[in-house]
Amino acid sequence: MSVRQGFLALLSERPMHGYQLRQEFEARTGGTWPLNIGQAYTTLQRLQRDGLVEPVADDDEGPERFRLTDAGRAEADAWWLSPVERKAPARDELAIKLALAVTVRPDGHGVDVRAVIQHQRTESLRALRDYTLLKRDAADDPDGLAWSLVLDSLIFAAEAEVRWLDHVESIVAQAAGTRPAPAPAKVPTKISAAPRATASRGERR
Amino acid sequence: MSAPVVLRMTAVGRVHGHGAAEVHALRGVDLEVRMGELVAVMGPSGSGKSTLLNLAGGLDTPTSGTVTVGRDDVGSLDAVARARLRRKHVGYVFQDLNLVPALTALENVALPLELDGLSARRARAEATAALATVGLDDLADRFPDDMSGGQAQRVAIARALVGPRRLVLADEPTGALDSVTGEAVMRVLRQRVDAGAAGLLVTHDARHAAWADRIVFLRDGVVVDSTGAAAGPDSLLHRAVRA
Numbered sequence: 001m002s003v004r005q006g007f008l009a010l011l012s013e014r015p016m017h018g019y020q021l022r023q024e025f026e027a028r029t030g031g032t033w034p035l036n037i038g039q040a041y042t043t044l045q046r047l048q049r050d051g052l053v054e055p056v057a058d059d060d061e062g063p064e065r066f067r068l069t070d071a072g073r074a075e076a077d078a079w080w081l082s083p084v085e086r087k088a089p090a091r092d093e094l095a096i097k098l099a100l101a102v103t104v105r106p107d108g109h110g111v112d113v114r115a116v117i118q119h120q121r122t123e124s125l126r127a128l129r130d131y132t133l134l135k136r137d138a139a140d141d142p143d144g145l146a147w148s149l150v151l152d153s154l155i156f157a158a159e160a161e162v163r164w165l166d167h168v169e170s171i172v173a174q175a176a177g178t179r180p181a182p183a184p185a186k187v188p189t190k191i192s193a194a195p196r197a198t199a200s201r202g203e204r205r
Numbered sequence: 206m207s208a209p210v211v212l213r214m215t216a217v218g219r220v221h222g223h224g225a226a227e228v229h230a231l232r233g234v235d236l237e238v239r240m241g242e243l244v245a246v247m248g249p250s251g252s253g254k255s256t257l258l259n260l261a262g263g264l265d266t267p268t269s270g271t272v273t274v275g276r277d278d279v280g281s282l283d284a285v286a287r288a289r290l291r292r293k294h295v296g297y298v299f300q301d302l303n304l305v306p307a308l309t310a311l312e313n314v315a316l317p318l319e320l321d322g323l324s325a326r327r328a329r330a331e332a333t334a335a336l337a338t339v340g341l342d343d344l345a346d347r348f349p350d351d352m353s354g355g356q357a358q359r360v361a362i363a364r365a366l367v368g369p370r371r372l373v374l375a376d377e378p379t380g381a382l383d384s385v386t387g388e389a390v391m392r393v394l395r396q397r398v399d400a401g402a403a404g405l406l407v408t409h410d411a412r413h414a415a416w417a418d419r420i421v422f423l424r425d426g427v428v429v430d431s432t433g434a435a436a437g438p439d440s441l442l443h444r445a446v447r448a
Contacts, residue, residue: 122432125422126420136392139392
């Protein structure tokens, strides 16, 4: 999705000027997509260039407001019903790490895949717990629905990751049962050694 | 100052059977649950979750280490005293079949209070208040069979913490519920714990475990990991927005 489609959706409610659009966009996406005012005006200019919005005629008060043209309205309507394309799988650091963990044998010993999975699961559960904590607070906020939905999407994604890790663990355990067990523990099992993967994974999303 | 510890498990072990048939259900488990704290336990089947819950509720005694509920060392109590501890201090919420089908919601919640020796009238008054804390005072006269699964679980939570009870043990309380209803039940459990109770929750569902302050992971009877307590609100917001 682009800011452009978000603006068309907002303008389908009522005409707005650039600053208003920026504010509404941020408020309704739970503040997860901050815009600067320059971006807002550039987007508006391009929408006008493409014939999707036009200035409101005879609009005396304040800064120039824009409304949808017929073409703009058609595009706004079409957007709701066009499914978001799932992009080609990104190079998922975690999937690659696990793929390597089951094959690489540092110093001739297998990696302790269970420990790798456990550290990751703890990290994912920690993120899940933190999002849930935010959601608890969002429920008390009368305007919290948008924010709460954004959090839900993070929550379900983290849950999916935990379920996937459980699945990988079972598969690896089964595979280990049918093959000679690898020599243990290349990765330390201490909690303190858990990698803080959040930052890099956060950037990826 | 931190809140008082309601449940304390220190170096707890539980062995079933003898000799070659010996099974270590739990080994060296340390766990503390304070007032106002909800702790979730996750782990695969056979990891010792049920044993842990049974020990915490005084249904079972450890073969090594100590389990303390309030001021009582569960292992040092005889069967009668343990039964009394369970009845007076611990509330349970299971996946289903929590309520007595022949009793109304109000009567179900009042039952433990009447067993405590309260007059029927006082028990009803306290049970009415307890139902209100889970938002179900309008369903007081409803029978369990005429309630939804989510409503029945909320009644079970009200009953678990009625009167002087301050420790709630929940075993897959959302197991049979859909996503939104399960979440509503977790929200109620969370609120009741926040209002002054300690909770220990066993669940397979990561999304529901996430309502806890801490998530502890069990495997083969050993605590292998824990999320630790939550960070401050600023860092939470920071992380959620950046993610």
